[in-house]
Amino acid sequence: MPTPSITPEILFEARRHFLKLGAGALVSSTALSQLLASMPEEIQLSFTKDPNPLKLTPNTFEQVSNYVNFYEFSTDKTAPVKMAQVMKLKPWSLGFFGEIAREEMVEVDDLIAKFGLEERIYRFRCVEGWSMVVPWIGFPLYKLLDYLRPGSKAKYVKFTTRHEPDIFPDQAKGLFASIKHPYVEGLRMDEARHPLTFLAVGMYGKPLPKQNGAPIRLVVPWKYGFKSIKSLDLIECVEEQPLNTWQAMAPEEYGFYANVNPQVDHPRWSQAKERLLGKLTKQETLMFNGYEKEVSHLYAGMDLRKQY
Ligand code: MTE
Numbered sequence: 001m002p003t004p005s006i007t008p009e010i011l012f013e014a015r016r017h018f019l020k021l022g023a024g025a026l027v028s029s030t031a032l033s034q035l036l037a038s039m040p041e042e043i044q045l046s047f048t049k050d051p052n053p054l055k056l057t058p059n060t061f062e063q064v065s066n067y068v069n070f071y072e073f074s075t076d077k078t079a080p081v082k083m084a085q086v087m088k089l090k091p092w093s094l095g096f097f098g099e100i101a102r103e104e105m106v107e108v109d110d111l112i113a114k115f116g117l118e119e120r121i122y123r124f125r126c127v128e129g130w131s132m133v134v135p136w137i138g139f140p141l142y143k144l145l146d147y148l149r150p151g152s153k154a155k156y157v158k159f160t161t162r163h164e165p166d167i168f169p170d171q172a173k174g175l176f177a178s179i180k181h182p183y184v185e186g187l188r189m190d191e192a193r194h195p196l197t198f199l200a201v202g203m204y205g206k207p208l209p210k211q212n213g214a215p216i217r218l219v220v221p222w223k224y225g226f227k228s229i230k231s232l233d234l235i236e237c238v239e240e241q242p243l244n245t246w247q248a249m250a251p252e253e254y255g256f257y258a259n260v261n262p263q264v265d266h267p268r269w270s271q272a273k274e275r276l277l278g279k280l281t282k283q284e285t286l287m288f289n290g291y292e293k294e295v296s297h298l299y300a301g302m303d304l305r306k307q308y
Helices: 008-021 023-028 030-037 061-065 079-086 108-115 141-148 171-176 245-249 292-299
Strands: 093-098 104-107 118-125 130-140 156-161 184-188 198-203 217-219 232-238 273-276
Touching: 061 130, 093 108, 104 108, 108 130, 108 141, 108 198, 118 198, 118 217, 130 141, 130 217, 141 198, 141 232, 184 245
Parallel strands: 093 232, 130 273
Antiparallel strands: 093 104, 118 130, 130 198, 156 184, 156 232, 198 217
16 A cells, blocks of 8 residues: 555656566566556456447557646646646546536546446547547446436536646646636537547546546547547536637637538648557548548538538
8 A cells, every 4th residue: 555655646657667667577566566556547447348340449558648638737748647647536526517407516436336337449539630549438428418407498518627726737827828727618419418429537448547637528539639628527508509718719720519520621730631649641531530420410501611
């Protein structure tokens, strides 16, 4: 058991060290492996496996957990990996508010017990032009919405990241922060209820690494990655379309829908291709990130150039 003086940072460094040592060192280094066993990332979750009908090949855990976007810590891709280890994940309750049957706060562990866990191997495409394939663990958002019972006025779902400037240095910068905090996202109710829309609490069989949005984040695989908001604090069912953070920051560049669309370029770069993490050459970006069959009906009759 680690002593109380062992900080998450030390544990994190120990894990890095351990990964460098490789399997042989594991047997000889009992103390280290005991330390590592106490890290959330080492806990194995139980879940039903994704049959992976699209035969996707996931990236490695190391690739996905060492290249992140987490502006609450830094705009750098790697700095949050270490910085995020200060996050305290337990207790962590999620607040459910707005046009629902009963407003309440629920612990993430209780949500897991209520809805069970399943794996979803999804493509993930960032608006910046990189992509990855991740085996997420969690439950579909519709299960939570069925439980919350949104009323007829609930047209949208609004998501908000935890606001805790003591933990998130960028939030503490106030007016000088790199984005407007707290991070907000939104989905239309039919998008939110789509069976692909997912709340992830883990990946690669283990709880989410802090830098990937622990303890619970949204994953919407047919939309640009910025819709997949991390470290959720609030889920509200609302009547008005929420103003999501990136739309508020740069409305000419980022919209509400943010559906992956190789035919609609970002004003400053092409969206036709993407670089899969770990690959040197680019690959074609697919309409709705390869989920066209499943989701295109949601946007029938819409001008996807205007409603981007
Ligand atoms: N959520 C919060 N709260 N803060 C962020 O900076 N970045 C978004 C999204 N969710 C972000 C966030 C962006 S731009 C992307 S591409 C994905 O998270 C990145 O997820 P990953 O770091 O797990 O790859």
